[in-house]
Amino acid sequence: MAAGRERNRYVQEQLHFFQTLIDKVPSPIFYKDIWGCYLGCNKAFEEYLGVKRNELMGLSEIDIVKDPQKNPLHCAISLDISGHPGSGKYETSINHSDGSERNVIIEEAPLTDLNGIAIGFVGVINDITEIRVAEKERVRVSKLESLGVLAGGIAHDFNNILTTILGNIALAKIYGDVNTDKLQRLLENAEQAAIRAKDLTRELLIFSKGGSPVKKVMSIRDLLENTVAFSLAGTAANYELDMASDLFSVEIDENQISQVIGNIVLNAEQAMPHGGTVRVAAENVTLDSVNGPLNAGDYITISIKDQGIGISEKHLDMIFDPYFTTKEKGSGLGLAICHFIIQKHQGHIGVESTLGVGTTFVVYLPAAEVKHKAEEQKDKTVMMSGHGKILVMDDEETIRSMxxxxxxxxxxxxxxxxxxxxxxxxxxxxxxxAVILDLTIPGGMGGKETIEHLRAIDPAIKAIVSSGYCNDPIMSDYRQYGFKGVIVKPYTIHEISSVLRDVMS
Ligand SMILES: Nc1ncnc2c1ncn2[C@@H]1O[C@H](COP(=O)(O)OP(=O)(O)OP(=O)(O)O)[C@@H](O)[C@H]1O
Ligand SMILES: [Mg+2]
Incomplete structure (x- = not known):
């Protein structure tokens, strides 16, 4: 009797020790008999699936799968190798007690008695949701980078071709008979098309290696106002703008961020074919701790909210993928570009949407550490004449002549x-x-080397570097290489006139 009690107590203690032990393990653990009925689980399993172990005991998958909709365990159970205890490892998704769907790997191992006879099995749930999300992100980025390699490869030739086309159109407009409206209109159409092609190449080049933003400290206010107004001009949509008066300055690539805002606003407009209001708001936010991809610190948030068709849950996950589009004429690059640019700015872009109600995009940009100085705006539409002798170096005959x-x-x-x-x-x-030097001369001495030699001859030389690779480091740091000006191909007649004027004055 006493020995029996003693033994019983020993077993109780062992069981208690065992339960305490597995309760300390942070991963969810369960164990079952050979028929697949639950024998027990740890605390993490209870919390993960929102079940109580005493309610679970003795249930098998057959009992539970009967009403899969109501039972929070139905997903987990269906993973079990029914009735076949053995080693196994498989990936699946299950419903977490918080309602979210999680990606998990279940690992199972057989349990045997002292004689080696199988009496059941034990399983561990490894949650790999975060890993899968990070992987997806990596794939997305690498897809964009391969796009960039392609764009980088053709940019030189393509931009030379566009420079020639745009230049010749501009000249034809000048020399063509001004009285023939029709001719002017045709040339204008051709020019618009060439400018669209130029914008597309620039967009693609953002993805190329070294497509790092050329940043400066500035206020986002004017950029936001101008870009929104420009993007919605002539559409059925109107907008409301609400910007905090004390908005932090940001350190951004002006063109790239304007492209981001433009793309999102354009999508908003396209989601409201019968018109509506796009609400754009900007405010300061301070994050006290790391928040997803964002470090702690000061940020501005720009939210862009539409009253459009909304995005289905199924699509929400894909809208930032390159080439994902639901539009007949869409390229599916707009949001991929936004995502890439914002990432390069150490920011974040998020989205919330309800079908039939509308969509809100929120962009986070880190606040700049220094305040910006206001700078005067240049008028890009004025053509400035001048005089003097200019040397133009370019390997392409068509460009030289144009x-x-x-x-x-x-x-x-x-x-x-x-x-x-x-x-x-x-x-x-x-x-x-003044001299205008092309940066890249295939098979010959290019702009970078040429300027070094030229400065040896004339240290005060007024040189402009020109290239279709707008993101080459020389283009952003041209002064450091000895140039006084920079011009990105393809350029307009106004741009070249203004750069020359600046450099020569
Ligand atoms: N504001 C929005 N409302 C509804 N759907 C949207 C919105 N913004 C994006 N989407 C969805 O996301 C998809 C991808 O958008 P994205 O801007 O990347 O490409 P696109 O607009 O289709 O083509 P484009 O390259 O011309 O921008 C869209 O096709 C659309 O289905
Ligand atoms: Mg778009």
Whole structure:
């Protein structure tokens, strides 16, 4: 009797020890008999699935799967190898007690008695939801990067071609008979199409290596107001703008962020084919601790809310993927670009949507540490004439001839070199008031090397670097390389006139 009681107490203690032990394990654990009926589980399992172990005991999957909708366990149970205890590892999704669907890996191992006979099995649930999300993000980024490699590869030729087309159209508009409205209109259409092609190449180039933003500290106010107004001009949608008066400054690439806002606003407008209001708000936010992908610190948030068709839950997960579109004429690149740019700015972009009610995008951008100084705006529509001798170095005959025509029209005299060697010998025999050097000359001396030699001849040389690779480091840091100005191909006649004026004044 006494020995029996003693033994019983020993068993109780062992069981208690065992339960305490598995309750300390943070991963959910369950164990079952060979027929698949639950024998027990740990605390983490109870919390994870929102069940009580005493209610679970003795239930098998057959009991439970009967009413899968009501039973929080139905998903977990269906993973079990019914009635076959053995080792196994499989991935599936189950419903967490908080209602979310989680990606998990279930690992199972057989339980045997002292004689090695199988008496059941034990399983552990490993939650890999976060890992899967991170993986998806990596795949998304690498897809975009491969797109960038392609874009980088064709950018040089493509931008040269566009420069020639745009330049010639501009000249044709100038020299064409102004009285023939029809001709002007045709040329304008051609110009618009070429500008669209130019914008598309720039968008793609953002993904290329070194497509890092060229940032400056500024207030987002004007950018926001201008971009929203511009994007909605001539559409059925109107907008409301609500910006905090004490908005933090941000350190951003102006063009890229304007592209982000433009893309989101355009989507909002397209989601409201019969019109509606786009509400844009900007305010300061301070995060006290790490929040998802964002570090603690000061941010501004820009929210863009529409009253459009909304996005289904099924699609929400895919809208940032390149090429995902539900539009007949969409390329599916708009939001992929936004996502990429915001990530490069150490920010975050999120979305909430209800079908039939509307969608809200929220962009987080880190606040800048220093305040920005207001700077004067340049008018990009004024064409400025000038005079002086200009040397243009470009390997493409069509570009040389087009730039020559434009510069002559503006009042300059022009000479040409097809590569660095030729430019050097020409400059040595006859100094110029300014030189425009193409950055990349296939098979010859390009702009970077040429400027070094030219500065040896004339340290005060007024040189402009030109390239279709708008994100080459030389283009953003041109002064450090000895240039006084920069112009991105394809450029307009107004842009080249203004750069020349700046450099020569
Ligand atoms: N405000 C919105 N309301 C409803 N659906 C939206 C909204 N914004 C994005 N979407 C959905 O996300 C998809 C992807 O958007 P994204 O801007 O990347 O590409 P797109 O607009 O289809 O094409 P484009 O490259 O011309 O921008 C859209 O096709 C649309 O289904
Ligand atoms: Mg879009």
């Amino acid at each position: 730039v020559g025509d434009i510069l002559q029209y503006l009042g300059y005299t022009v000479d040409f070199a097809k590569d660095g060697e030729e430019a050097l010998s020409m400059y040595a025999s006859r100094p110029y008031d």
